[in-house]
Amino acid sequence: MPFSYSIDLEKGVVNVRGWGEISWDNLSEHLGHLLSDPALPHPYRHLVDLREAENFTLTSDDARKTAALFAQRPALIDGRLAFIATEPLVYGMVRVLQAVSRKTINIGVFSNRAEAEAFLEL
Structure with a gap:
C-alpha cells in the first residue's frame, strides 16, 4: 500500500505520506x-x-466516493485536511475532492508544507 501514517498526539495531527501509484x-x-x-x-x-x-x-x-466516506464520519466534520501536492494531475484531483467535500470537511490544497501547516494551525 503506497501510504503510511503516524499520529502526533502532542500536536493532534495525523501525518500521511502517499507515494508511487495511488x-x-x-x-x-x-x-x-x-x-x-x-x-x-x-x-x-x-x-x-x-x-x-x-x-x-x-x-x-473516486473523489465523490472519498467525499461520501468522509461524510459518514461525524468526527471529520469539525476537522481539517491539508494536502501537499506538486504534480499538476495530483494537485488538480485533490482540488476536485476539495470541491465535492466542501459541505462535509474543510480541505486545503497546497504546494508546500509551510502553507499546509499554517492551514492546520500547527
Whole structure:
C-alpha cells in the first residue's frame, strides 16, 4: 500500500505520506485502516503529503466516493485536511475532492508544507 501514517498526539495531527501509484483500491484500503484507528485525534487534523505520488489514477467518481466516506464520519466534520501536492494531475484531483467535500470537511490544497501547516494551525 503506497501510504503510511503516524499520529502526533502532542500536536493532534495525523501525518500521511502517499507515494508511487495511488488508485481507488489502495486509497480506500488506507482510509479504512486510518478512519478506524481509535487513536485519531479530535478535532481531526490531517496533513497528507502527496509530493511523491507518481501515478495518480483516481477519477472524479473516486473523489465523490472519498467525499461520501468522509461524510459518514461525524468526527471529520469539525476537522481539517491539508494536502501537499506538486504534480499538476495530483494537485488538480485533490482540488476536485476539495470541491465535492466542501459541505462535509474543510480541505486545503497546497504546494508546500509551510502553507499546509499554517492551514492546520500547527
